[in-house]
Amino acid sequence: xxxxxVMAATSVLLVSAISPGPINFLxxxxxxxxxxxxxxxxxxxxxxxxxxxxxxxxLGAPIFAFAPFASMVKIVGSLYLAWLGCxxxxxxxxxxxxxATDAEVQGVVATAFLQMINPKSWVMVLTLVASFSPLxxxxxxxxxxxxxxxxxxxxxxxxALGQTLLLRMAEPSxxxxxxxxxxxxxxxCAGCLLAS
Numbered sequence: 001x002x003x004x005x006v007m008a009a010t011s012v013l014l015v016s017a018i019s020p021g022p023i024n025f026l027x028x029x030x031x032x033x034x035x036x037x038x039x040x041x042x043x044x045x046x047x048x049x050x051x052x053x054x055x056x057x058x059l060g061a062p063i064f065a066f067a068p069f070a071s072m073v074k075i076v077g078s079l080y081l082a083w084l085g086c087x088x089x090x091x092x093x094x095x096x097x098x099x100a101t102d103a104e105v106q107g108v109v110a111t112a113f114l115q116m117i118n119p120k121s122w123v124m125v126l127t128l129v130a131s132f133s134p135l136x137x138x139x140x141x142x143x144x145x146x147x148x149x150x151x152x153x154x155x156x157x158x159x160a161l162g163q164t165l166l167l168r169m170a171e172p173s174x175x176x177x178x179x180x181x182x183x184x185x186x187x188x189c190a191g192c193l194l195a196s
Contacts, residue, residue: 008131013124013128017155018154022084022118022189023121025182025186026111027158027159031159031162031163031165032165032178033175039162045112047151049112052115053116054147078190078194079190080117084186085187086187088186089183
């Protein structure tokens with residue numbers, strides 16, 4: 001494996017992991033509601049979803065040539081993002097002192113599932129797997145190590161950004177407006193995904 005391959009894969013992963021999207025927005029929102037520590041279950045669920053997606057891609061490569069599969073993933077992903085956006089938009093502000101994280105609200109499995117149906121994640125994982133082709137045990141180990149060492153700091157950066165909103169989230173009107181904005185962003189993401 002060449003160093004240039006690893007650097008290129010790292011660059012793709014970094015751009016994908018740090019750029020805005022529904023996954024990073026969940027981490028931001030979770031940290032804004034309860035701090036960086038409260039966003040850890042959301043981050044773990046995202047990492048589990050990413051590992052699951054890597055495994056699916058490695059084990060099921062032939063299915064990706066089947067065009068209806070890609071359409072199904074896009075539709076299911078869009079519907080889930082739309083549902084999540086509506087739920088977030090209409091959420092009532094919690095009682096003062098409540099610190100429910102997004103992973104607790106929607107479930108760790110649902111958060112991991114969102115990572116698995118996120119189109120940006122699919123593009124990233126397919127690109128990474130293709131760049132390491134043909135994959136052997138060493139290549140898979142490098143791929144997993146890159147995923148961890150790049151994704152975790154990026155998720156923590158989004159959580160730190162969310163942490164800066166924590167004090168403002170104590171104000172019910174700010175939290176209600178933030179949830180409405182969050183819901184709208186997720187609905188726009190769902191619409192863009194369906195339109196693509």
